[in-house]
Amino acid sequence: xxxxxxxxxxxxxxxxxxxxxxxxxxxxxxxxxxxxxxxxxxxxxxxxxxxxxxxxxxxxxxxxxxxxxxxxxxxxxxxxxxxxxxxxxxxxxxxxxxxxxxxxxxxxxxxxxxxxxxxxxxxxxxxxxxxxxxxxxxxxxxxxxxxxxxxxxxxxxxxxxxxxxxxxxxxxxxxxxxxxxxxxxxxxxxxxxxxxxxxxxxxxxxxxxxxxxxxxxxxxxxxxxxxxxxxxxxxxxxxxxxxxxxxxxxxxxxxxxxxxxxxxxxxxxxxxxxxxxxxxxxxxxxxxxxxxxxxxxxxxxxxxxxxxxxxxxxxxxxxxxxxxxxxxxxxxxxxxxxxxxxxxxxxxxxxxxxxxxxxxxxxxxxxxxxxxxxxxxxxxxxxxxxxxx
Numbered sequence: 001x002x003x004x005x006x007x008x009x010x011x012x013x014x015x016x017x018x019x020x021x022x023x024x025x026x027x028x029x030x031x032x033x034x035x036x037x038x039x040x041x042x043x044x045x046x047x048x049x050x051x052x053x054x055x056x057x058x059x060x061x062x063x064x065x066x067x068x069x070x071x072x073x074x075x076x077x078x079x080x081x082x083x084x085x086x087x088x089x090x091x092x093x094x095x096x097x098x099x100x101x102x103x104x105x106x107x108x109x110x111x112x113x114x115x116x117x118x119x120x121x122x123x124x125x126x127x128x129x130x131x132x133x134x135x136x137x138x139x140x141x142x143x144x145x146x147x148x149x150x151x152x153x154x155x156x157x158x159x160x161x162x163x164x165x166x167x168x169x170x171x172x173x174x175x176x177x178x179x180x181x182x183x184x185x186x187x188x189x190x191x192x193x194x195x196x197x198x199x200x201x202x203x204x205x206x207x208x209x210x211x212x213x214x215x216x217x218x219x220x221x222x223x224x225x226x227x228x229x230x231x232x233x234x235x236x237x238x239x240x241x242x243x244x245x246x247x248x249x250x251x252x253x254x255x256x257x258x259x260x261x262x263x264x265x266x267x268x269x270x271x272x273x274x275x276x277x278x279x280x281x282x283x284x285x286x287x288x289x290x291x292x293x294x295x296x297x298x299x300x301x302x303x304x305x306x307x308x309x310x311x312x313x314x315x316x317x318x319x320x321x322x323x324x325x326x327x328x329x330x331x332x333x334x335x336x337x338x339x340x341x342x343x344x345x346x347x348x349x350x351x352x353x354x355x356x357x358x359x360x361x362x363x364x365x366x367x368x369x370x371x372x373x374x375x376x377x378x379x380x381x382x383x384x385x386x387x388x389x
Contacts, residue, residue: 002072007053009045012038015106016082017225018070019045020090022112024151026052029087032214037221041083046073048093050150061150063089063158067096074104083225085109087210092159098169099161108169109221110191111176112183112207115161119187125155132156166194172286173198174224176217178205199229203343215389220343228336233280233293241271241282241293241325248325252356259380260353266323271295274323283326283336292326292333296341303374304349304384310372313386318347324359334362342366346389351382 009027011034021029027045037043047054048066059065070093074082083106086094091113098105114120120128132152138145173195177188179202192200201220205213223230233241249261274280274295283292301320304312321341326333341348351374352359360383368385375381 002069002076003059004049004055004057004069005076006049006069006073007047008073009034010043011035012041012043014041016079017041017043018074018079018082018084019043020070020084020086020093021045021048021051022088022090023154024051028052029211032211033085033218033221036214036218041225044077044082046070048090050147061154063092063096063154066093067100070097071101071104080104081106083107083109085111085221086113087111088113088207089154095161095166096159098171099165102169102171105171107225108171108173109176109224110173111210111217112178112181113175113191114159114183114187115163115191116159117156119183120155121182121184124182128152128155163190163194166191167196169195170197172224172227174201174221175199176201176203176209176220178203178207178209178213180206181209182207199224201343216343216346219339222339223336223343226332226336226339227286228283228292228332230281230283230336230340232278233275233282235272235275237280237282237290237293238268238271238275240290241275241280242268244290244293244325244327245271245323247327251326251328254328255357257353257355257357259355271323281340283333285330291330292324292337294324294337294341295322296320296344297322299349301349303351303376303382307372307374307384310370310384312349312371312384313369313388314347316347318349318386319345321348321350334359335366338362338366342387342389347386348389349384349386351384354381354383 017037019030021027026047030045034043034045049069050056050061081104084094091110095113098108135145135149135152139149175192175198177183192198203209203216210217252260279295279297281294282290285291297320299318324337363385368387371384371386373381374384
């Protein structure tokens with residue numbers, strides 16, 4: 001029987017998305033995620049046992065017990081299955097829970113998790129271990145020292161996962177870390193490589209990337225939860241990409257846009273150059289079928305050098321999104337492309353034909369600002385948009 005009730009913040013409706021904070025924190029860590037994800041999901045941010053407004057209780061103060069607390073919480077809330085996003089020790093709780101109750105996890109997001117204490121860079125781990133030893137010396141005499149010893153003990157003595165255990169997790173998993181994370185990048189990649197159905201995202205920032213770089217973090221999570229996976233295209237993918245181009249042309253013509261991609265355009269060699277430059281991407285759905293493609297290329301874009309009836313938001317380096325194409329029966333492709341691009345680069349420009357209503361509405365929905373008119377090399381006009389992340 002549960003000995004405590006976990007304090008939590010709940011917002012939104014739809015599929016449950018449970019947020020688990022890190023050591024010594026509380027649900028407020030996710031201030032930039034709760035409102036953002038509640039537009040589509042039933043977001044529940046929990047205060048772990050002994051953290052925030054959740055009582056300590058009498059049961060053990062361990063990652064394993066925190067996972068059991070989550071199980072009891074979901075039962076009490078009537079949640080049979082949920083997406084779970086765990087940060088740092090919250091990621092370790094989420095991983096512990098998923099290994100024992102895999103049937104209760106729809107998708108799993110591990111941000112800054114580690115398999116064992118050796119996964120933490122020594123620069124960060126040594127002060128934690130020193131603080132733990134000092135707190136432990138006074139734990140029997142001082143209540144504050146006792147609490148501190150319990151908190152630090154979680155990072156000194158736990159977790160203890162075997163990489164082979166992770167092979168049992170068949171649900172989709174997103175492994176996220178910052179470029180300057182306190183978790184060794186090799187360790188993060190080891191977690192990713194040990195999971196059979198995982199995606200990896202290394203985002204600009206430190207261990208607290210979700211809080212300090214929320215737009216990029218949230219965009220990457222939205223792509224993952226959408227069910228699409230995105231990877232660099234290879235030359236072997238070219239025939240599939242060209243087929244997607246032809247299907248995209250059919251979609252445009254079906255709603256009256258007969259101007260944007262005439263027969264023979266975009267040319268085959270454009271897609272080939274995108275692949276060679278490393279800027280071409282393909283998208284697969286949850287069954288693995290390729291359903292979309294696009295290019296994300298660094299500046300300069302020659303046709304953006306001159307803009308009429310307006311101006312760009314800045315003169316800083318940017319990336320441009322080109323040649324978005326998808327199968328007719330795929331939904332949310334544009335949102336996934338924009339989310340992914342926004343997770344990768346901080347300044348994006350894009351253009352589209354005036355008749356491409358779907359694209360224009362999508363750009364508006366994502367906060368892109370109309371900047372003016374540019375001309376392609378053949379003289380055709382395009383509406384130009386930009387977003388700074």
